[in-house]
Amino acid sequence: MLAEWLDQSLAGEPGAAVEGDLPGGRYRIPAPGLLELLPSTPVADAPALVLSAGIHGNETAPIELLGELLAHLEAGQLTLATPVLVILGNLAAIRAGERFVATNLNRLFRRGLDATGDEPDRARTLMGAVDAFFAEHGDRPRLHYDLHTAIRDSQYPRFAVEPYAETATRPEQWQWLAGADIQAVLHQHTHSWTFSHYSRHYHGAQAFTLELGRALPLGENDLTPLAPMERLLAALLEGRPPATRPAAAMAFFRVEHELKRASRDFRLCFADDTPNFTEFAPNTLLAEDAEAGPCRVGETPLRVVFPNARVEIGARAALLVTAVPEPC
Ligand SMILES: O=C(O)CCC(=O)N[C@@H](CCC(=O)O)C(=O)O
Numbered sequence: 270m271l272a273e274w275l276d277q278s279l280a281g282e283p284g285a286a287v288e289g290d291l292p293g294g295r296y297r298i299p300a301p302g303l304l305e306l307l308p309s310t311p312v313a314d315a316p317a318l319v320l321s322a323g324i325h326g327n328e329t330a331p332i333e334l335l336g337e338l339l340a341h342l343e344a345g346q347l348t349l350a351t352p353v354l355v356i357l358g359n360l361a362a363i364r365a366g367e368r369f370v371a372t373n374l375n376r377l378f379r380r381g382l383d384a385t386g387d388e389p390d391r392a393r394t395l396m397g398a399v400d401a402f403f404a405e406h407g408d409r410p411r412l413h414y415d416l417h418t419a420i421r422d423s424q425y426p427r428f429a430v431e432p433y434a435e436t437a438t439r440p441e442q443w444q445w446l447a448g449a450d451i452q453a454v455l456h457q458h459t460h461s462w463t464f465s466h467y468s469r470h471y472h473g474a475q476a477f478t479l480e481l482g483r484a485l486p487l488g489e490n491d492l493t494p495l496a497p498m499e500r501l502l503a504a505l506l507e508g509r510p511p512a513t514r515p516a517a518a519m520a521f522f523r524v525e526h527e528l529k530r531a532s533r534d535f536r537l538c539f540a541d542d543t544p545n546f547t548e549f550a551p552n553t554l555l556a557e558d559a560e561a562g563p564c565r566v567g568e569t570p571l572r573v574v575f576p577n578a579r580v581e582i583g584a585r586a587a588l589l590v591t592a593v594p595e596p597c
């Protein structure tokens with residue numbers, strides 16, 4: 270049934286049953302692309318876990334990864350021990366194989382709350398689902414991994430984006446992520462409208478956007494490099510302590526500046542296929558914009574993450590980041 274939920278969600282077919290049994294618990298399908306898993310014998314203090322994928326429709330490796338975990342649960346190879354909310358984000362965009370249909374869903378979490386359209390509607394549905402899930406399991410710690418893949422290559426193919434928060438991330442998270450072979454962490458410098466920020470800021474969850482390699486079409490992903498991440502998620506589903514490594518196994522970065530596209534006449538001054546985290550020397554011209562003027566590196570070298578000149582006007586065209594010694 271769980272594998273069918275995934276297939277039916279992707280195919281846009283309504284599932285037959287909205288709730289039922291699974292080995293070790295029950296499942297519920299509150300809305301298309303949402304799946305709640307409830308254990309019959311929950312482990313005390315295991316985090317209530319939100320796992321989301323497909324917030325961008327062309328980022329498919331995490332969808333396949335969740336499919337494997339659901340198949341293992343269904344086959345009884347994993348025993349559910351904590352409540353889990355599995356989310357397929359932008360269903361229409363996943364079906365189209367596009368990042369989004371009309372606008373970027375991952376900029377709509379508590380932004381434009383009155384906006385109309387499929388993506389604003391979906392953001393409201395997802396926020397409602399997370400609100401209800403965390404409220405229902407309010408006695409547990411809260412954890413949300415929002416699983417993505419990046420448009421281009423990266424000097425660190427697997428990295429976490431830590432949304433801005435006034436409170437520090439729990440140290441065990443760094444150890445779990447390092448244990449799952451996450452290679453770098455990027456601390457956001459300010460509040461944002463992303464799904465992981467929503468869970469962190471409004472629900473006090475430990476929450477991250479996890480970039481798990483490059484975006485490829487469904488069926489073309491090599492999940493081998495994600496085996497340690499799959500083991501982390503499996504441990505969490507089973508309420509077991511995950512494998513750990515020292516946080517220092519990862520490189521840490523901080524966003525210094527968000528480069529925004531201000532006008533139609535905007536260009537990035539480096540090759541389109543420049544890998545994430547590429548460093549540029551002081552005074553390098555990074556972008557030209559008819560409205561905002563040129564953007565140059567200052568006195569300290571800067572690395573570029575998520576460069577994209579084709580974003581909507583007013584949206585982020587790149588993050589400019591520097592290395593920091595340790596979690597901050
Ligand atoms: O590869 C890219 O350029 C974009 C990858 C991506 O979708 N990244 C997320 C990061 C979200 C965050 O800042 O937490 C996004 O842009 O939504």
Ligand SMILES: [Zn+2]
Pocket residue numbers: 324325328417418
């Ligand atoms: Zn993404």
